[in-house]
Amino acid sequence: MASIFGHGLVAYTTAKVIDSNTSKLVVFLAIGSAILPDIDVLAFRFGIDYIHPFGHRGFTHSIVFALVWSGLLSMIFGKKRKLVVMTILFLSTLSHGLLDAITTGGKGVGFFIPFDNSRFFFPLRVIKVSPIGIEKFFSEWGVNVIVSELKYIAVPCGIILTLLLLLKKSKTD
Numbered sequence: 001m002a003s004i005f006g007h008g009l010v011a012y013t014t015a016k017v018i019d020s021n022t023s024k025l026v027v028f029l030a031i032g033s034a035i036l037p038d039i040d041v042l043a044f045r046f047g048i049d050y051i052h053p054f055g056h057r058g059f060t061h062s063i064v065f066a067l068v069w070s071g072l073l074s075m076i077f078g079k080k081r082k083l084v085v086m087t088i089l090f091l092s093t094l095s096h097g098l099l100d101a102i103t104t105g106g107k108g109v110g111f112f113i114p115f116d117n118s119r120f121f122f123p124l125r126v127i128k129v130s131p132i133g134i135e136k137f138f139s140e141w142g143v144n145v146i147v148s149e150l151k152y153i154a155v156p157c158g159i160i161l162t163l164l165l166l167l168k169k170s171k172t173d
Helices: 004-018 024-046 063-077 079-100 140-172
Strands: none
Touching (some): 004 024, 004 079, 004 140, 024 063, 063 079
């Protein structure tokens, strides 16, 4: 998996690309939604195997989960802009699995659970897989994860956010 930092940055960028004036609440929900799929690591504590549909990178990383979760949140928090909020939250939640599918570890992502239990990776797998657990994150392994996320997540997101800012500024001039 990518780290919570990488997932959060992609969600923030997604929210700003879709609606540069989106509320702080929606940005917060987007970041939380991008991190939420990893709640499935709790499955290990209950003896649920990694490749089980409810195992790590299973249902909570699926397109169906992203749709249900974003639909629920947009009904609660969307007010007059339900479709915009749902789009931001859907893409933010889905981005978690997309990032995980380009990491160097794990057993793939169950994008199509509950319809198909197959796990997938993308051909390009460049983000170092993040360790599970805080103590392992503060190690050489964690440093390697941060370096790969800077290169493949932070720099592209920074470029996109800078271009958005410049575009917004040029419209006001």
